[in-house]
Amino acid sequence: EPEVTQTPSHQVTQMGQEVILRCVPISNHLYFYWYRQILGQKVEFLVSFYNNEISEKSEIFDDQFSVERPDGSNFTLKIRSTKLEDSAMYFCASSDRLASNTQYFGPGTRLTVL
Amino acid sequence: QKEVEQNSGPLSVPEGAIASLNCTYSDRGSQSFFWYRQYSGKSPELIMSIYSNGDKEDGRFTAQLNKASQYVSLLIRDSQPSDSATYLCAVDGGSGGSNYKLTFGKGTLLTVNP
Numbered sequence: 662e663p664e665v666t667q668t669p670s671h672q673v674t675q676m677g678q679e680v681i682l683r684c685v686p687i688s689n690h691l692y693f694y695w696y697r698q699i700l701g702q703k704v705e706f707l708v709s710f711y712n713n714e715i716s717e718k719s720e721i722f723d724d725q726f727s728v729e730r731p732d733g734s735n736f737t738l739k740i741r742s743t744k745l746e747d748s749a750m751y752f753c754a755s756s757d758r759l760a761s762n763t764q765y766f767g768p769g770t771r772l773t774v775l
Numbered sequence: 776q777k778e779v780e781q782n783s784g785p786l787s788v789p790e791g792a793i794a795s796l797n798c799t800y801s802d803r804g805s806q807s808f809f810w811y812r813q814y815s816g817k818s819p820e821l822i823m824s825i826y827s828n829g830d831k832e833d834g835r836f837t838a839q840l841n842k843a844s845q846y847v848s849l850l851i852r853d854s855q856p857s858d859s860a861t862y863l864c865a866v867d868g869g870s871g872g873s874n875y876k877l878t879f880g881k882g883t884l885l886t887v888n889p
Contacts (some may be wrong), residue, residue, distance in 0.1 A: 692875070702817060703882065704863065709846060709875035717875045752818050762807045762867050766818040
């Protein structure tokens with residue numbers, strides 16, 4: 662069964678450093694998303710991406726964040742200068758059509774900012 | 776601010792019993808409703824989606840939607856210890872033109888006791 666994959670599973674970085682989180686969405690899906698979940702809190706939407714551009718972004722997704730689809734399979738989230746409060750699980754999701762909006766989640770990347 | 780509220784639990788049921796999980800949402804324009812299961816430290820796993828008023832059954836799971844009351848529920852019949860997890864209610868963007876993001880509730884922790 663097709664699934665969303667994410668790398669790395671765990672990333673440790675120093676405050677102020679740049680990190681890139683990688684995702685490979687399900688192959689025939691066209692809509693891609695990033696969510697985050699701070700430990701013990703709810704899953705929060707960051708950004709959605711379709712047709713090589715951002716469809717929507719949340720207030721969390723400020724200028725420190727960017728997304729890119731560098732090739733036909735990868736979808737990346739970059740955090741330019743990490744802060745302590747960026748420590749969270751970051752989930753990539755994809756869906757195949759807007760009408761149903763059924764989103765399938767990857768296993769996540771645990772980001773720890775020291 | 777669009778809200779999704781869930782009874783936080785924890786909910787504890789004996790093996791073989793019916794577990795009932797509830798969710799209310801604030802945006803009357805929401806069209807798509809989802810239940811995800813999340814094991815500790817893992818990503819959300821889709822269990823059910825529902826779009827129309829009424830019941831939708833899939834194996835031991837039944838989702839119920841009442842748009843007039845802005846209420847979604849999930850029933851788990853013949854609960855098993857492996858059902859022990861946090862259950863997340865998620866609702867699509869609804870009115871305001873946002874069809875992309877999912878808004879999640881905080882989740883209900885379910886424990887099924889052998």
